[in-house]
Amino acid sequence: MKDDHYLLLTPGPLTTTDTVKETMLKDWCTWDTDYNSLVQSIRSSLLHIAGVSETSYTSVLMQGSGTFSVESVITTGVPDDGNLLVIVNGAYGQRIVSIAERVGINVSSLVFEETARPEPDILSTYLSDNPSITHVAVVHCETTTGMLNPINEIASVVNSHNKTFIVDAMSSFGGMDLPVTEMNIDYLISSANKCIQGVPGFGFVLARRDVLSQCRGQARSLSLDLYDQWESLESNDGKWRFTSPTHTVRAFRQALTELEKEGGVQARYYRYHTNQRTLVNGMRKLGFTPLLPDELQSPVITPFYYPEDPSFDFDRFYEKLKSHGFVIYPGKADNSQTFRVGNIGSIYPSDIEELLEAVEKSMYWKQAAL
Numbered sequence: 001m002k003d004d005h006y007l008l009l010t011p012g013p014l015t016t017t018d019t020v021k022e023t024m025l026k027d028w029c030t031w032d033t034d035y036n037s038l039v040q041s042i043r044s045s046l047l048h049i050a051g052v053s054e055t056s057y058t059s060v061l062m063q064g065s066g067t068f069s070v071e072s073v074i075t076t077g078v079p080d081d082g083n084l085l086v087i088v089n090g091a092y093g094q095r096i097v098s099i100a101e102r103v104g105i106n107v108s109s110l111v112f113e114e115t116a117r118p119e120p121d122i123l124s125t126y127l128s129d130n131p132s133i134t135h136v137a138v139v140h141c142e143t144t145t146g147m148l149n150p151i152n153e154i155a156s157v158v159n160s161h162n163k164t165f166i167v168d169a170m171s172s173f174g175g176m177d178l179p180v181t182e183m184n185i186d187y188l189i190s191s192a193n194k195c196i197q198g199v200p201g202f203g204f205v206l207a208r209r210d211v212l213s214q215c216r217g218q219a220r221s222l223s224l225d226l227y228d229q230w231e232s233l234e235s236n237d238g239k240w241r242f243t244s245p246t247h248t249v250r251a252f253r254q255a256l257t258e259l260e261k262e263g264g265v266q267a268r269y270y271r272y273h274t275n276q277r278t279l280v281n282g283m284r285k286l287g288f289t290p291l292l293p294d295e296l297q298s299p300v301i302t303p304f305y306y307p308e309d310p311s312f313d314f315d316r317f318y319e320k321l322k323s324h325g326f327v328i329y330p331g332k333a334d335n336s337q338t339f340r341v342g343n344i345g346s347i348y349p350s351d352i353e354e355l356l357e358a359v360e361k362s363m364y365w366k367q368a369a370l
């Protein structure tokens with residue numbers, strides 16, 4: 001593969017297996033029962049992975065990239081007299097605020113430094129001082145920095161204040177354990193092309209049935225109406241309202257089967273974790289410094305500071321790495337110059353070892369100094 005292409009070390013779309021890609025060689029009909037039963041099996045697999053019961057939770061698939069699913073939850077789930085609080089410590093938290101503002105939903109944010117953990121105590125105080133808040137949204141793994149937010153503690157605070165709890169678990173679902181029932185998450189959002197290792201084209205929402213069932217007629221958009229989408233899937237045995245991304249859905253079914261074969265979420269977490277440790281240890285040896293301390297870092301994606309050498313140029317480094325068969329990701333942190341390396345996808349520790357060799361060969365600023 002690497003002879004004519006490159007590995008994506010990015011947080012989605014990411015490197016997928018050949019077997020996932022091969023399933024897309026067949027065409028499917030969106031109203032045929034073969035296809036619709038595939039959709040139904042995906043919906044129940046997602047609940048199974050989350051460890052939630054089918055009586056309390058349901059799953060809804062939604063066309064578009066992950067942001068479309070986030071938007072469908074926010075713009076369907078928060079009523080006109082609702083009041084949304086978003087915990088923000090990166091670009092994806094900020095995006096939820098923008099989604100709400102765009103349609104005039106009452107929204108406020110509790111902003112923390114990008115490199116700092118959101119403080120559950122501050123959240124608790126904020127909720128006590130602002131009893132009109134009805135919904136709280138947070139990003140689980142903030143892909144901006146790779147930080148894993150303290151979701152358990154945040155969940156207890158949100159639950160003790162009795163708020164509807166929305167979690168953007170886009171870059172973590174399927175790649176690490178998330179006790180959805182214990183944390184009493186009302187809406188969990190993720191997408192096809194992250195830790196499940198499918199190809200892009202749709203996202204999905206796991207929702208508490210009793211919560212979603214109260215949202216009829218509340219959406220501000222026709223195509224992103226999560227309730228209507230759910231109703232169609234439920235009453236038509238897996239038929240989407242509008243054209244669904246059939247090839248992507250078929251590939252996702254294969255990706256779910258491969259997740260199971262790998263040994264489930266635990267096994268996948270272990271592989272990602274090993275990738276990440278291998279990466280950071282190797283990069284430190286080469287003189288790079290990660291943005292986050294190890295204890296705040298998720299196994300999903302790792303930002304590194306630019307080297308201090310004034311001749312370092314990200315684009316040049318990127319092109320050199322690409323010529324060696326690896327594509328990395330630009331930084332997204334606000335206050336620091338960083339680049340990011342993703343650890344998720346069909347990527348193994350041996351790939352990371354090869355990446356490290358490629359990084360060493362691509363450090364042109366060192367070579368110039370010799």
Ligand SMILES: *Cc1c(COP(=O)(O)O)cnc(C)c1O
Pocket residue numbers: 011012065066067068070092139141142143168169170171191
């Ligand atoms: C990837 C991602 C999204 C969705 O991004 P899209 O580009 O719309 O797929 C949202 N939140 C987080 C935390 C993400 O990592």
